[in-house]
Amino acid sequence: MFFVIIAALVLPIFLIYRHFSPRDDKKQRYAEEARRRGCAPAPVMRKKGFLGFGHLLDGLKASRQERGPQHVIEAIDGEMGPDVHTVIVPISDYELIDVSEHRTASWKPMFGLGIFTSRGEQWKQSRALVRPQFATDQINDLELYERHVQQLFAAIDKHQNREHNEGFTHPFDLQPLFYNMALDVMTEMLYGHSVHSQDPSERVELPSLPGYDPPDRERIGYHMDGGKAWIEIRGAFWKYRWLLPPWWFNEHCAAIHKYAEWFVQLRLQQGEKYMDGLRHQSGRPNSDRFVLLNELAHVTQDPVELRSQTLNVLTAGRDTTAALLGWIFYFLSRHRDVWVRLRCEIILIYGPYQEDDPGVTFRQLRDGLHYLTAVINETLRMAPVVPLNDRISLRDTVLPRGGGPNRDKPVFVPEGTQILIPTYALGQRPDIWGPDADQYRPERWLENGGRKFGFEYVPFGGGARQCLGQQLARIKASYVVIRMLQRYDAILSAEYPPDAPIRFHHTIENRSGSGVQVRVHDSTWDDSS
């Protein structure tokens, strides 16, 4: 609710999905209420297709073509003109669905009820439980990132072009390596044991747990990806999702539950000794390390709660960070000037690559590097990892403008209205970002003393349910970018054709549909060797 009101003050672009024909008494009440509040209706888009499902089908088709975010802009501009940012989209037979209920029903079978999937009182309790764990000093484990960065370098090194000793790799896709790394980091941060998808030889033997099979570390990424694809399909089918065969989705859910359950049971059985059993990492006693499961177990011993909350954070934090890293290098490989300027900043501050001394401090990362922060902000503007967010109005409310012929009147929003907030479309508006809104230009964030952002820029959401991991994601991404640019002194896009349009592949998060096809040059390459 808070978000809806605040967003309404500054977000003149949104879509309303509403029940196409509310009952007459409701209609009359809405009209009276709207009049009383001095509101005028927002423009209504044409009803399209059989039973009005045209808009929904167009959206699904665009999503399949990996251009869903652009479609939102084209659909509204095409029918209403470029100056209309608030529209009502009539979809016949569209059930009024509480968005959280929708999310809960789609996601709960896989991740259980936790901070991401719950609502109301249950969400408040979840947030109170999980939030303290994200206090900054808990997450400053740079040594953890460094170990996984080294595994990333080893994975990149496999693409080295050894025949023509020139230091450049063959063309390869960087994106899956970021997904592996993010899964490895998150599983270590959540359960204390990484799945080591980047390098399975790093896996340590786990203790035996009577009555439980060892967790399937090999296929957890596969089950997460498979389950997410089904969540997407189930979401699209919504009330007809019972038509879908349940086996595959159930198999993914069962495997993921089993994986998390194993660690939960081990923690519950071993108590504080759980931390002693973690692989010893140099320089830091295990008891000092941050493991979310361990922290949560100090507050609750409920195995289902522990499983659900950790899985909720796993899904919220893993793919989002990987997708962001992918997009950063997608743009860097296409914008040599940005790469050069960013690398200069990094080398000036931290010096060239040294394997055993990254020279990076947590404080610097938390405060943010000047140009690197601009690069991250600009990347999330051009390719938001969550390109469309949504809310439901919990009670009657008003958006301050968008109604009437001049679109300057308030718009009445009845209780239960679903509001879509197209984060990507917001980032493309010339009236907010200037005539070059469609260009990737991090400098815009530094001009005129530095751009501050409000609700016109919401890649991490806003209001009460704003992303809990924003700082963690920024710190993690910054660390990886710094180390990558120390280690590699040149990057080339290897996408074919070179001018291929950007593709937004959406499965909950939004990643590049063509991957991140690059060649990188190793700064430590010795030509004489």
Ligand code: HEM
């Ligand atoms: C680039 C990286 C990330 C992006 C773009 C992102 C984006 C978002 C967005 C848009 C939401 C709000 C969803 C809504 O409106 O309901 C959200 C919620 C959340 N995010 Fe993130 N996120 C990122 C990384 C992370 C990380 C690394 C973690 C944790 C390790 C995390 C944990 C969460 C949690 C727990 C919530 C739920 C908050 C709540 O409902 O109270 N996120 N994120």
